[in-house]
Amino acid sequence: MARPASAILRRFVKLETTRLSASGPQGRATPAPSDRVSPVKRDRIVIAGAGIAGLVAAAATADMFDEVIVVDPDSLAGQVGAHPPRTQLHNVLTRGQRHLEALLPGFRRRFLDAGGAEGDVCLDTHVYEFGGDAFGRSLGLSIWSAPWESIWGAARALLPANVQVRHGTTVAGLEAHGRRVGRVRLVGENCTEVMDVAALVDASGHGSRFDRLLDAAGVAVPRVERQRLDRWFITVRLRRPPGMVGRPDFWMTFADPPHRQVALMSPLGSDEWDLSVESQEPFSTPPTNFEGVLAFLDELPGPPLRPVAEAATPLGPPAVFRRREARWRHYEEIDTPLAGFFPVGDSFVSTNPVHGQGIGVAAWQASILRESLSTGVDAAEWTQPYLKAAGRAARQAWDLDSVPVPAISISDWVTLGQGMAANANLQRRYVGIWHLIEPVSSLHHLVRAAEAEVAVRTEGPR
Ligand SMILES: Cc1cc2nc3c(=O)[nH]c(=O)nc-3n(C[C@H](O)[C@H](O)[C@H](O)COP(=O)(O)OP(=O)(O)OC[C@H]3O[C@@H](n4cnc5c(N)ncnc54)[C@H](O)[C@@H]3O)c2cc1C
Incomplete structure (x- = not known):
């Protein structure tokens, strides 16, 4: 054996x-x-x-x-310290989830017990990107989210x-x-x-x-x-309104290219949300209070996020973090x-x-x-x-980072969106790119597959 x-x-x-x-200790420096x-x-x-x-x-x-x-x-x-703010919301996607569980058996259970949230992609996630809403169906993938300190704490406890x-x-x-x-x-x-x-x-x-x-x-x-980022990140913790307590919803809105604004709202335990808004300088300056964050949401395309956030109560001032590159x-x-x-x-x-x-x-x-x-x-x-x-x-x-533009054109995004709405496997593979289980290089292939899918739906099989 x-x-x-x-x-x-x-x-x-x-x-x-x-x-x-x-x-003998050949070649070693003599310690002081x-x-x-x-x-x-x-x-x-x-x-x-x-x-x-x-x-x-x-x-x-x-x-x-x-x-x-x-x-x-x-x-x-x-x-x-040198790492991201402890309270900064972190998402963990499929590839990371699998490795965390394999390296630290019991990680998912401990993460959830510590108030981490888990959502079904795309049943619980309301995603607007590249000019359209993601089709709401389960893809067998999930998203985790929690403040950095909770993820770190779960890993530390299992060492x-x-x-x-x-x-x-x-x-x-x-x-x-x-x-x-x-x-x-x-x-x-x-x-x-x-x-x-x-x-x-x-x-x-x-x-x-x-x-x-x-x-x-x-x-x-x-x-x-190096990739120049010049990005700022703002996090606000919110108490949910009573009608939203316990719901698993995540909202993710990405501005239409070439703009770079992003808003993410994720569950924190069952009765709070984490609202993170992010953008790039010098196009946007970071808001300094909750009113400013709500005004930032107004500028985003897609289903309005402001009414959801406005119904909640901020639990502290916005925390700002910058990353240059x-x-x-x-x-x-x-x-x-x-x-x-x-x-x-x-x-x-x-x-x-x-x-x-x-x-x-x-x-x-x-x-x-x-x-x-x-x-x-x-x-x-x-x-x-x-x-x-x-x-x-x-x-x-x-x-x-090269996916949104110029990897594929805006019209290709529209086609891809239509193809994904029609075909769950296409959507799973596209979303899989963001979950690191599908290479970025498949993107062009997925666009061609989406074109074929859309053609069949509009013209019927040849
Ligand atoms: C705003 C923001 C949002 C993010 N969001 C996400 C997200 O949603 N999902 C996600 O997966 N990732 C996210 N990240 C990235 C994620 O936080 C890191 O990639 C991840 O935490 C891994 O970090 P690390 O352990 O490599 O480095 P760090 O967390 O920076 O840890 C490095 C540690 O090394 C120590 N150190 C430094 N020098 C020495 C030395 N000489 N000897 C010993 N120790 C030393 C430091 O004190 C520090 O504790 C985000 C990052 C930021 C900034």
Whole structure:
């Protein structure tokens, strides 16, 4: 019977430990006298960042390493750190839901118990996009929504027992041994610790500084691609009017291209809503109060959202967040990457938040990491396949930004809308693009299929 990959991996890292100890710490920088050096141990993974990417990476690797250490300078108890505001509404779509549940069994139950909302797509979702209403039928897909802190809390509660999470600690240095990860330097409030690692995950988010650490360690750094966003996001929490309590409805309105205004209203528990409005500077300036948010809704096309929002009671002032750009660090292009180094989540690719894909991509990449670690016994064998596959996941989310325009013309959108109303499979595949289960490249094929569908309906079969 084949041995489980994790057992082979452990045997390898233990052998490696013995060999390195016997031959002495060649090529290692001498730690400063005040540094505490941990015992040499190769079966350890350090994860930089305890955001959602860090937590899913920990879940993915927990049974493959004896020690799994997640570090983060943020306490995650006080004010906002580098990650999105804790109260910011986050949607999780089908691809992300599947990976979260696979990595953290019981996630959906815990998420719902914590007040997370789940809606049927497109029975509970009222979507207006590209000039038309989405046809209301069930596609066998769902949407989850909750504030970031609830999603993070559900993931944190389900982490396996061998995962240590150390707050107030930063990965501040990295040392390569040849072409593989060797040691990391952790800096806490009162001490610095240098430890040997078999693997290192960069889950330090959009503002990751690991390219500097890689450069300082003398290894290849990724090319960075940027998308200009200049977007602002406003969230208001609302108490629903009595007649709407307990209803599963979501409303999503996207301005007609080339405009970029978006409004999303989602359930928060059974008696609140989260209203998020988003736009791009300099075309719109963010409203500063609830009246301004209602005026923003008036400018949107489609079924009026203002009466729904106006009937509710705001529970606080609007919270504003800005994101200037999306970033893709192209690790997948590096020919000789640092073996054992794995970027996951926003540190690899931070996409346009409007598309609601960050958590899904992080969970997808964490699943790829798990799979890659199971395929070989050597860090060099894990790294290339991981980076290539994680890069493909990044591509799928990144390309969504090109979907509205100019990928297909306005008249093609109209045809696609008509085709989808007539054919549930077409609609499921189109919506599947946004749920990351269908590639963006199928869009043109779907338009042609919609044309054929519309022709059959208007002219009859030939
Ligand atoms: C306004 C907004 C709305 C969004 N909406 C959605 C949505 O609807 N759906 C969705 O899926 N995604 C959404 N996203 C994206 C989503 O929040 C992220 O993609 C997701 O949370 C993954 O983030 P992360 O863990 O990679 O990074 P982060 O959440 O930024 O976490 C990185 C962590 O690393 C820590 N760190 C930094 N440097 C170091 C270091 N050197 N050592 C150790 N730790 C370090 C930071 O303190 C931080 O806690 C949205 C983002 C924004 C800004």
